[in-house]
Amino acid sequence: MGSGRDRSGMASMSEDLMANIVGRLPAVSFAAAACVCKSWRRVCSQVLSRPKLASALSLNPSAHIALQEVVDKVLSEPIFPHFAIVHAGQGFSLAGALQYIGRKLGAQTPVIVSRDAGVIGIDVTTNEVKEVEWEDDSEDNVTEINRKHGIVLTVGFVPGLKVDCIPLVRLAEGPAMVDKFIMDIREYSTSISGCASPVGLILFGDGSADIKCVVEKLDSAMPVETAIVGDERGEFLYRSVNDWGNVHGSQECCTDAVALIFAKERNSTPGIGEIRFHMALSDGVxxxxxxxxxxxxxxxxxxxxxxxxxxxxxxxxxxxxxxxxxxxxxxxxxxxxxxxxxxxxxxxxxxxxxxxxxxxxxxxxxxxxxxxxxxxxxxxxxxxxxxxxxxxxDPATALASGNKVSASLRSLNLGCNFKSSYQARAAAGNADKAEVLGGFMFACCGRGASFFGRPNVDCSPFVENFPGAPLAGMFCGGEIGCCSMSSEEQGSRRESSTRGCCHVYSTVYLVMWHAPAPAPAGTTLRG
Missing domain, CATH: 2.40.30 (Elongation Factor Tu (Ef-tu); domain 3)
Incomplete structure (x- = not known):
């Protein structure tokens, strides 16, 4: 009788047809389908076999509706959420946004919600990349829309990596516990990968704390292969895996910064390939x-x-x-x-x-x-x-530097492709090629349209090289991008190992891309 049921209805479908159906489901329904039985889970794993970033920006003046719009858009296609980053305007309650998005994504998903001087993302209504800066409250021409509204949500599915939030804690009336912060990062990475250094981390600092020295010490403790980017001075809340608590602003201690850590899994599924991080910096001085x-x-x-x-x-x-x-x-x-x-x-x-x-x-x-x-x-x-x-x-320097960033991303783009879905990649025969997943931007709040004289200059290096790829970011009061300075920048007296971490009037780009696993010997690659 059991075998008869297996041959009827949904169970009798071919896996290709089944994949076509579940691949059209929104994320919540897709996750439910993956739990029905082993054969359905196998099909769902085939549909979502490669890493994925999904991102959306809403400028709806209603904070509640804007939250719904970005969540609905990001979860409109299959994805298993491994992490989430939210950039929000002054019109949003950070605690409310954290609670709403955390509930939608589940307790296993680390979430960071931040607020600063503006947002960058793909508009849910026009599907175009927009840079939106809030006007200064001190200006006479400030408007409610420009000052308060806008939210960007990015959710990532990153098989082969484990992701979690680790805070930099400061006891009341005491210094930040920097050594503990670094050791916590190392211990987490070691527990996941056997290596003390994560693949990358995205750092969010509190505006009331000066974390320049912290970032420099963190950079000195990590190898140059670890990508470190972020926002030096903002406002944030976070939730780590299985933890709804947040020490930010408590009487006993506060959080000067929080890092989203990406650590490579030691025993990841064979054949899934490797997620890599590429960082670029556009100077503006x-x-x-x-x-x-x-x-x-x-x-x-x-x-x-x-x-x-x-x-x-x-x-x-x-x-x-x-x-x-x-x-x-x-x-x-x-x-x-x-x-x-x-x-x-x-x-x-x-x-x-x-x-x-x-x-x-x-x-x-x-x-x-x-x-x-x-x-x-x-x-x-x-x-x-x-x-x-x-x-x-200097806007002229920023434009020239942006052109160099574009050239750098163009060289990364060689051999890579971006397709918006598993079915599109498979149909194009690109399932075995490198793929750009998406990117993050951290731009100085002094840049933007007022600095360049026209909009969307900062996002253009990414958009021109990876059209259609997810992009999310923010305008901030201090851009973090740990990188080696060129000999031209250093001058003849500087050492080649000189590093810069906290920048001004710059834009920091972080591109995530996927290198597929090498094909087994004797296998003919598609495409």
């Missing part, structure tokens, strides 16, 4: 004037006051004298320049009982002002003896 060496350095309220010597000279200069030299270099070529200094730092780093390492790194600090005593800067990580050079914001 140009250097000007000579190098200086910090002489007298004081810190107060997250600010630095310093005097300095011009390189090769003995005279100690106050802030006003230094700025006069820089303005003379500009020679009125730049109206209302926004100035930063980039500091070259050699610091000793160690984690736990490890041997101390001497690391050279570069970091930017915003210029506040200068007077007859000091140069005043944002941040507190500058020390006596550090060298620094001035930089100014």
């Amino acid at each position: 140009s250097k000007i004037g000579p190098r200086y060496k910090a002489v007298s350095v004081r810190t107060r309220d997250n600010h630095t006051w310093l005097t300095a010597r011009r390189e090769g000279r003995e005279e100690v200069l106050d802030g006003e004298s230094i700025l006069n030299q820089i303005y003379d270099e500009m020679d009125d070529r730049i109206e209302y320049p926004e100035l930063y200094i980039r500091v070259s730092k050699r610091r000793k780093h160690t984690t736990g009982a490890e041997k101390t390492k001497l690391i050279t790194s570069l970091s930017f600090h915003a210029l506040l002002r200068g007077d007859e005593e000091y140069l005043y800067l944002d941040g507190t990580s500058i020390k006596t003896g550090d060298y620094f050079q001035f930089y100014y914001t």
